[in-house]
Amino acid sequence: MKFVINVLSPSTAPATRRALVFAQAVLAAGHDIVRVFFYQDGVLTASNTQVVAQDQPDIAQQWQAFIVEHQLDAVVCIAAALRRGVLDQAEAQRYQKDAVNLAAGYELSGLGQLHDGVQQADRVISFGGA
Amino acid sequence: MKFVINVLSPSTAPATRRALVFAQAVLAAGHDIVRVFFYQDGVLTASNTQVVAQDQPDIAQQWQAFIVEHQLDAVVCIAAALRRGVLDQAEAQRYQKDAVNLAAGYELSGLGQLHDGVQQADRVISFGGA
Amino acid sequence: MAQSVLLISRSAPWAGVNAAEALDIALAAGAFDLPLSVLFMDEGVLQLLTQQQPQLLQQKDVTAQLQALPMFGIEQLYVAQQCLNKRGLAQSPLALDAEHLDDTQIQQLIRQFDHVITL
Amino acid sequence: MAQSVLLISRSAPWAGVNAAEALDIALAAGAFDLPLSVLFMDEGVLQLLTQQQPQLLQQKDVTAQLQALPMFGIEQLYVAQQCLNKRGLAQSPLALDAEHLDDTQIQQLIRQFDHVITL
Amino acid sequence: MTTLHILNTSPTASTQFSSCLRLISAGDAILLTGEAVQALRDGSVGAQALSSTNALCRLYALEDDVQARGIDTTHIGVTVIDYPAFVALCVEHTRVNSWT
Amino acid sequence: MTTLHILNTSPTASTQFSSCLRLISAGDAILLTGEAVQALRDGSVGAQALSSTNALCRLYALEDDVQARGIDTTHIGVTVIDYPAFVALCVEHTRVNSWT
Numbered sequence: 264m265k266f267v268i269n270v271l272s273p274s275t276a277p278a279t280r281r282a283l284v285f286a287q288a289v290l291a292a293g294h295d296i297v298r299v300f301f302y303q304d305g306v307l308t309a310s311n312t313q314v315v316a317q318d319q320p321d322i323a324q325q326w327q328a329f330i331v332e333h334q335l336d337a338v339v340c341i342a343a344a345l346r347r348g349v350l351d352q353a354e355a356q357r358y359q360k361d362a363v364n365l366a367a368g369y370e371l372s373g374l375g376q377l378h379d380g381v382q383q384a385d386r387v388i389s390f391g392g393a
Numbered sequence: 394m395k396f397v398i399n400v401l402s403p404s405t406a407p408a409t410r411r412a413l414v415f416a417q418a419v420l421a422a423g424h425d426i427v428r429v430f431f432y433q434d435g436v437l438t439a440s441n442t443q444v445v446a447q448d449q450p451d452i453a454q455q456w457q458a459f460i461v462e463h464q465l466d467a468v469v470c471i472a473a474a475l476r477r478g479v480l481d482q483a484e485a486q487r488y489q490k491d492a493v494n495l496a497a498g499y500e501l502s503g504l505g506q507l508h509d510g511v512q513q514a515d516r517v518i519s520f521g522g523a
Numbered sequence: 524m525a526q527s528v529l530l531i532s533r534s535a536p537w538a539g540v541n542a543a544e545a546l547d548i549a550l551a552a553g554a555f556d557l558p559l560s561v562l563f564m565d566e567g568v569l570q571l572l573t574q575q576q577p578q579l580l581q582q583k584d585v586t587a588q589l590q591a592l593p594m595f596g597i598e599q600l601y602v603a604q605q606c607l608n609k610r611g612l613a614q615s616p617l618a619l620d621a622e623h624l625d626d627t628q629i630q631q632l633i634r635q636f637d638h639v640i641t642l
Numbered sequence: 643m644a645q646s647v648l649l650i651s652r653s654a655p656w657a658g659v660n661a662a663e664a665l666d667i668a669l670a671a672g673a674f675d676l677p678l679s680v681l682f683m684d685e686g687v688l689q690l691l692t693q694q695q696p697q698l699l700q701q702k703d704v705t706a707q708l709q710a711l712p713m714f715g716i717e718q719l720y721v722a723q724q725c726l727n728k729r730g731l732a733q734s735p736l737a738l739d740a741e742h743l744d745d746t747q748i749q750q751l752i753r754q755f756d757h758v759i760t761l
Numbered sequence: 762m763t764t765l766h767i768l769n770t771s772p773t774a775s776t777q778f779s780s781c782l783r784l785i786s787a788g789d790a791i792l793l794t795g796e797a798v799q800a801l802r803d804g805s806v807g808a809q810a811l812s813s814t815n816a817l818c819r820l821y822a823l824e825d826d827v828q829a830r831g832i833d834t835t836h837i838g839v840t841v842i843d844y845p846a847f848v849a850l851c852v853e854h855t856r857v858n859s860w861t
Numbered sequence: 862m863t864t865l866h867i868l869n870t871s872p873t874a875s876t877q878f879s880s881c882l883r884l885i886s887a888g889d890a891i892l893l894t895g896e897a898v899q900a901l902r903d904g905s906v907g908a909q910a911l912s913s914t915n916a917l918c919r920l921y922a923l924e925d926d927v928q929a930r931g932i933d934t935t936h937i938g939v940t941v942i943d944y945p946a947f948v949a950l951c952v953e954h955t956r957v958n959s960w961t
Contacts, residue, residue: 264952269640271961275476275659277895278869278961280700281923288944294952303544303642307437312478314488320700343544346405348442348494358444362492364478374551382526382557386951387638391961392869393657393895394852399759401861405540407795408769408861410581411823418844424852433663433761450581473663504670512645512676516851517757521861522769523538523795531958533880535771537829538796565880566774569799574831582829605883609773611804630886634862639958650858652780654871656929657896684780685874685896693931701929724783728873730904749786753762758858774876 264294267384269377270305271391274323279308282390283326290333298336298380301369303391306344309337311366323366330368338380341371394424397514399507400435401521404453409438412520413456420463428466428510431499433521436474439467441496453496460498468510471501527558529636535566536585537577542570545642546588553595560599561592562632563621568606571617589619603629646677648755654685655704656696661689664761665707672714679718680711681751682740687725690736708738722748763788765854768797769861772807777860782810785818790854792847793822793839801827803836811837821850863888865954868897869961872907877960882910885918890954892947893922893939901927903936911937921950 266289272278289296301309308323315321330337344365345354351365365371381387396419402408419426431439438453445451460467474495475484481495495501511517530549534541545567552559563571570585577584592600600621607613607623624632633639649668653660664686671678682690689704696703711719719740726732726742743751752758766789772778778800785791791814793800800807801822811820820839827834827841834841842850851857866889872878878900885891891914893900900907901922911920920939927934927941934941942950951957 284944288948292948310478312480312490312492314475319702345444348440360442362442362494364492388957389959414844418848422848449583518857519859576829579825579829609806611802626883629884639956695929698925698929728906730902745783748784
């Protein structure tokens, strides 16, 4: 089956870790992940400036490693990201901001990408809140 | 009277705008603001990479302008900020991150600064949630 | 045939950007001519009230987005009657022509869609 | 004389970093020898339960912080009895020696402090 | 030695109301801000929850939040205040308890 | 044509439970994740809310979340599942409704 997974919470929320473990289980079961879409506060998960204490799990880093390892299509909603200060090189330049903080492996794009994923998916599942 | 104001929400939360209008009213009434302390998700308000659509109010920018104009002591909890990816030059260097996104006028420091403010204050008031 | 989506919007219009970001999903579906319906429930029913002045709060105003829904072809709009009742809004005029549904009707509604996105 | 603070902790220990960040405020007060008391109420009472295994959730564990409270001189700990009752925890053993208070006692408690910080 | 309690969530969305209302003392004040002003709507469950507290403490609501939501407050015993009065209310009470 | 409803907030902290329980159809399933597993504690208000739904639909809970909180589930009719079973549950039902 084809899954779309929506991540709506920052990396500090347990929902974002549940989304990751679920996504790993989806692949392990032989299913496909058409797209992971980061929306609302979920866009903060895609920032590469988060610093986690050494004795604690780094869920943002784990998400990024998972995306890169499996070459997943990881789309971060551009409007939600701008609003919350998550920028790639192009957007930082466009808005004359000094910092670029979108982690490698993620792509900024529009909500059309959510719908495009949904149209291809057998199941759509969101992880948000706490 | 001396006030300490705690900001616990990001700039998109109406609580953060209420905190600002309240702080302006505190000064207008002739009271003092000993310190504004940014904690929990409030540290995101101090990021300078947020981009707001032109037809919409930029509460993060308004907070920063208010702090600079009145030379307020605006402290951002360093542990909460690191966790959420808000870094000054020194922390970005220490953790080898490329992006520096703490806005001018804010200072990263510890929770001791919250207590130091509280000990000087007649009133402590927090703005968090939505 | 395109897959259908039911968007359940549960956030108040003045409690941050959640309500606006949910409506953006609906408008994007309309722009791509996809079949999407919106159910307003819980705090989300407050988005439909008239006589609001969000400019007093310097906040992103969802009114324009709501009015754009029909223009974008998003015309299947529903509101949970029980959620209006609890908030003293049983008789209030609504800004949009949304169909009032009781709980049983909402149960039936959910079963008609390929996907549900609750925000 | 130092001003006293009542910290009211209302967050569950596994629902993100809120509970841990509230406890950090208490520990910092202890480090500076300031008079701070903690009242656990609402979801916050769950922080006091024993037999928890947060490592299963790869989450910041508040147990170490809780155990550090007395070492940092934060010894005035209170828990709202009614909040335990609602959660089926009236008889549960607690990890810390917190005084159980009913609503009237909490009303009296609040009046004893210079400042209240609810998180 | 009274407390100003500040609420900011809807009575139909969170437990802030029930928790706060249990802990107020005579002479305390409650200030409704943000979505908490929804409790002022006539016939709502929030208005019912508030009705029991009127004898015990004064009820205030932030003007911007009331007006932005088009809420009629004539049926309920509430004092609608602006931000300068909000500051004065903090001064008037011994401490502020913000329920966030 | 059944729906898997996923809850993730505590029954004592939000309205997710009451809203979801009103909208489930016969044959639907409810999966408790995160703080929603608090509803499984014996004698809690959450357990009371769930008791009325048992006849209508199956109740599941995520193992990690149950064990991390040290919750005893022997007294209540719930199936405790791991992540592979969570995925299978999504496949088994027609759609997933995550209450976030």
